[in-house]
Amino acid sequence: MTEVLQDIPFLATDRVEALLDIERHLITAQSTIERWFRGQWQRTPPPFYASVDLRNAGFKLAPVDTNLFSAGFNNLNPEFSPLYVSAIQHYLNQYYPGLERVLLIPENHTRNLFYLENVARLRELLELSGLEVRVGSLILDDRMAYNLPSGNLLLLEPLQRIGGRLTTAGFDAQLILLNNDLSGGVPEILEHLEQPVLPPLAAGWRNRRKSQHFAHYRAVAQELAEVIDIDPWLIDPVFRRCQGIDFMRSEGRECLVANVDAVLEITRERYAHYGIRQRPFVIVKADAGTYGMGIMTAYSGEEFLDLNRRERTRMAKSKEGLPVSDVFIQEGVYTFEQTAQEAVAEPVVYMIGQQVLGGFYRVHTERGRDENLNAPGAHFEPMAFGQTCVVPCRKSPPDAPVNRYYAYGVIARLALVAATREMADWRLQNALEVAQ
Amino acid sequence: MTEVLQDIPFLATDRVEALLDIERHLITAQSTIERWFRGQWQRTPPPFYASVDLRNAGFKLAPVDTNLFSAGFNNLNPEFSPLYVSAIQHYLNQYYPGLERVLLIPENHTRNLFYLENVARLRELLELSGLEVRVGSLILDDRMAYNLPSGNLLLLEPLQRIGGRLTTAGFDAQLILLNNDLSGGVPEILEHLEQPVLPPLAAGWRNRRKSQHFAHYRAVAQELAEVIDIDPWLIDPVFRRCQGIDFMRSEGRECLVANVDAVLEITRERYAHYGIRQRPFVIVKADAGTYGMGIMTAYSGEEFLDLNRRERTRMAKSKEGLPVSDVFIQEGVYTFEQTAQEAVAEPVVYMIGQQVLGGFYRVHTERGRDENLNAPGAHFEPMAFGQTCVVPCRKSPPDAPVNRYYAYGVIARLALVAATREMADWRLQNALEVAQ
Numbered sequence: 001m002t003e004v005l006q007d008i009p010f011l012a013t014d015r016v017e018a019l020l021d022i023e024r025h026l027i028t029a030q031s032t033i034e035r036w037f038r039g040q041w042q043r044t045p046p047p048f049y050a051s052v053d054l055r056n057a058g059f060k061l062a063p064v065d066t067n068l069f070s071a072g073f074n075n076l077n078p079e080f081s082p083l084y085v086s087a088i089q090h091y092l093n094q095y096y097p098g099l100e101r102v103l104l105i106p107e108n109h110t111r112n113l114f115y116l117e118n119v120a121r122l123r124e125l126l127e128l129s130g131l132e133v134r135v136g137s138l139i140l141d142d143r144m145a146y147n148l149p150s151g152n153l154l155l156l157e158p159l160q161r162i163g164g165r166l167t168t169a170g171f172d173a174q175l176i177l178l179n180n181d182l183s184g185g186v187p188e189i190l191e192h193l194e195q196p197v198l199p200p201l202a203a204g205w206r207n208r209r210k211s212q213h214f215a216h217y218r219a220v221a222q223e224l225a226e227v228i229d230i231d232p233w234l235i236d237p238v239f240r241r242c243q244g245i246d247f248m249r250s251e252g253r254e255c256l257v258a259n260v261d262a263v264l265e266i267t268r269e270r271y272a273h274y275g276i277r278q279r280p281f282v283i284v285k286a287d288a289g290t291y292g293m294g295i296m297t298a299y300s301g302e303e304f305l306d307l308n309r310r311e312r313t314r315m316a317k318s319k320e321g322l323p324v325s326d327v328f329i330q331e332g333v334y335t336f337e338q339t340a341q342e343a344v345a346e347p348v349v350y351m352i353g354q355q356v357l358g359g360f361y362r363v364h365t366e367r368g369r370d371e372n373l374n375a376p377g378a379h380f381e382p383m384a385f386g387q388t389c390v391v392p393c394r395k396s397p398p399d400a401p402v403n404r405y406y407a408y409g410v411i412a413r414l415a416l417v418a419a420t421r422e423m424a425d426w427r428l429q430n431a432l433e434v435a436q
Numbered sequence: 437m438t439e440v441l442q443d444i445p446f447l448a449t450d451r452v453e454a455l456l457d458i459e460r461h462l463i464t465a466q467s468t469i470e471r472w473f474r475g476q477w478q479r480t481p482p483p484f485y486a487s488v489d490l491r492n493a494g495f496k497l498a499p500v501d502t503n504l505f506s507a508g509f510n511n512l513n514p515e516f517s518p519l520y521v522s523a524i525q526h527y528l529n530q531y532y533p534g535l536e537r538v539l540l541i542p543e544n545h546t547r548n549l550f551y552l553e554n555v556a557r558l559r560e561l562l563e564l565s566g567l568e569v570r571v572g573s574l575i576l577d578d579r580m581a582y583n584l585p586s587g588n589l590l591l592l593e594p595l596q597r598i599g600g601r602l603t604t605a606g607f608d609a610q611l612i613l614l615n616n617d618l619s620g621g622v623p624e625i626l627e628h629l630e631q632p633v634l635p636p637l638a639a640g641w642r643n644r645r646k647s648q649h650f651a652h653y654r655a656v657a658q659e660l661a662e663v664i665d666i667d668p669w670l671i672d673p674v675f676r677r678c679q680g681i682d683f684m685r686s687e688g689r690e691c692l693v694a695n696v697d698a699v700l701e702i703t704r705e706r707y708a709h710y711g712i713r714q715r716p717f718v719i720v721k722a723d724a725g726t727y728g729m730g731i732m733t734a735y736s737g738e739e740f741l742d743l744n745r746r747e748r749t750r751m752a753k754s755k756e757g758l759p760v761s762d763v764f765i766q767e768g769v770y771t772f773e774q775t776a777q778e779a780v781a782e783p784v785v786y787m788i789g790q791q792v793l794g795g796f797y798r799v800h801t802e803r804g805r806d807e808n809l810n811a812p813g814a815h816f817e818p819m820a821f822g823q824t825c826v827v828p829c830r831k832s833p834p835d836a837p838v839n840r841y842y843a844y845g846v847i848a849r850l851a852l853v854a855a856t857r858e859m860a861d862w863r864l865q866n867a868l869e870v871a872q
Contacts, residue, residue: 031566031568032536033566034567035533039533080519081826082823083516089791090791092470097477097478098475099474100468100471127467127830130467130469354529355522388518390517390521391517391518391521
């Protein structure tokens with residue numbers, strides 16, 4: 001484990017006092033924080049799994065995206081498998097004590113070996129927890145077996161719908177676990193199932209909005225900031241949104257210009273307050289999930305007055321070619337984590353239920369500190385955390401890796417609380433629809 | 437981790453087929469077993485912590501003692517700390533979500549540095565889980581700080597009773613955690629407290645009986661044996677008990693002779709059935725907890741007709757000098773685990789809540805395979821498990837360490853289920869007493 005630690009990214013900034021301050025607050029207030037989280041899970045159960053992209057600017061540590069269909073289980077440190085299995089078992093124990101047979105439905109990327117490794121790893125962890133698992137594909141008509149580079153074997157089977165139940169041949173699934181973010185909408189075969197579906201269909205990106213998530217996150221961050229007495233901005237990215245945007249026809253540009261400038265203005269004021277000399281920026285992206293597509297960095301609202309054709313085309317479409325009309329404008333958070341080879345890195349934290357598992361670094365050798373690193377096609381290498389984010393160490397300095405990871409775990413769990421509140425909104429919405 | 441694995445004890449026996457058979461059954465039926473356990477915890481919550489002494493004879497794998505005041509947390513592999521912390525957090529989450537401040541009450545061995553290391557480690561794990569912890573001594577009048585060999589600092593503080601609440605100076609404890617097995621009875625200062633006490637006072641050895649535990653264990657083992665279709669004897673030691681024994685006056689010898697012979701007879705029949713050539717033996721011990729005292733190995737009932745004075749004296753008294761009158765006669769289970777140095781070893785498995793944490797080997801260089809290894813004064817060296825008992829591996833053979841540990845985790849959890857049923861008995865008993 002020591003070897004792993006020596007290689008992890010370090011903070012390439014001299015502006016670490018504020019972050020040390022955040023980390024110190026988090027470690028000192030640990031018992032209050034943990035009790036506060038326990039209170040949250042009492043109110044609303046957490047989703048089955050989630051992963052949170054964080055950005056660590058040294059002076060600010062904040063989530064920039066929360067994924068409810070986590071697709072990098074293969075990137076987690078295999079050394080901590082017992083922790084992952086124990087997290088699944090605790091979740092089952094609490095919410096599905098009678099469960100034995102699970103049907104896992106992955107994305108339709110049947111040729112992406114990295115993604116298939118994730119599916120194989122997830123299936124393995126579920127099996128190690130004592131579940132029987134089949135993997136059912138939304139697009140295959142026949143069984144398909146993959147020999148993966150890791151040596152894992154993955155069998156995809158065609159789905160069968162029998163009345164209100166979804167299954168694969170000869171398998172009586174009791175629960176449907178989605179690892180497919182439903183960007184293209186909910187396929188008919190998944191609708192009105194008798195079996196419970198996790199995450200709920202409403203968590204799909206056709207329905208979910210980043211602005212709703214970050215509105216909840218803002219409230220959650222404020223609550224915790226009060227409890228531990230810090231400026232909530234230090235853990236919360238400012239945001240705005242614009243609706244009815246048509247990038248191709250340049251409709252809605254005024255909204256973009258005004259809101260980009262508004263976010264920059266607030267950021268500028270906070271930077272001045274903390275003596276931060278970096279240039280404020282924003283990240284503009286589709287309000288519905290993107291898979292790293294349709295994302296741009298901007299330094300002023302003006303930039304949206306004269307986007308060139310290439311930029312407009314890039315922003316206009318999201319995953320599965322969906323047109324983008326709602327736009328999310330988020331304060332850019334620099335990432336000052338970098339590897340020994342000076343590649344930019346951002347942490348991704350994984351959770352099952354309320355349990356932080358650890359995570360990995362998304363490392364990009366061709367992108368800057370002010371850019372989205374979740375870029376398709378480009379070279380990125382995951383780097384497993386050397387530790388789990390579960391345990392801080394009071395004897396070590398606040399910037400020791402063990403304590404930095406603990407801070408990551410706290411901020412990721414704040415985003416998880418926000419996600420549970422989003423899910424509660426959907427349940428309410430569903431109940432209202434049923435009542436109509 | 438690989439280094440640790442190469443050093444662990446191996447099974448020094450050629451009679452491993454039956455055990456491989458047990459392990460194969462356990463791994464094949466894993467999903468059924470895990471679901472069965474989840475059903476058990478739904479009915480009765482597990483104790484906060486427990487540890488189980490196992491004996492592995494190759495042909496038989498069984499618990500021989502279940503401790504509800506586990507005192508070897510310092511012997512667990514520190515590499516898996518996140519798993520231990522996560523187990524505590526899950527327990528709190530489920531049963532004590534509002535908890536922040538815990539008062540830990542250890543044994544009165546204020547000069548046993550090994551024991552104090554256990555207390556320091558337990559306190560550390562509780563703190564890492566986000567609790568504030570104080571350690572309150574039943575016997576000290578002043579604060580006492582220990583610099584332990586591990587480098588840990590342990591502060592013991594005098595207890596204060598204020599009305600119905602127990603605490604140390606300036607600390608408002610919300611829960612009392614006992615690491616003291618109350619062999620000497622329940623001190624007055626612990627009686628009728630407003631705060632919850634874990635484990636309950638009834639779990640103390642003044643009240644608890646091995647025969648009650650193993651009667652529950654027998655039922656639990658039979659239930660699981662049916663579910664996975666094995667002979668329950670392979671995981672359950674036969675036992676009898678005798679009451680009203682006075683070793684010094686040689687009273688009750690007839691009961692001992694008859695029951696020792698009865699246990700041996702059943703064992704002999706099973707040995708013959710499985711073609712086992714070892715000589716059957718029994719372990720005779722106090723029915724109330726012993727701390728390794730007052731334990732003897734016997735090969736026939738006759739041996740109890742002419743115990744010499746030294747043997748009678750040794751058997752007559754238990755921990756804290758308590759006279760032994762109820763005697764527990766348990767089928768002896770050979771331990772065929774031995775270290776590379778040919779020392780005899782037996783596994784001890786630790787749990788918090790329903791979560792198996794892993795364990796360690798109790799290694800004794802001066803004792804035989806048919807003797808109790810929990811012997812005070814003699815040389816014993818704990819050896820941390822290289823793995824956690826959480827995760828089996830279907831790709832490895834059933835006797836691979838990872839799978840042997842999984843089997844240990846299953847059998848230890850059976851004993852844990854038996855302990856939860858014992859605790860339910862005490863609650864019932866309490867309720868009846870209150871109702872009178």
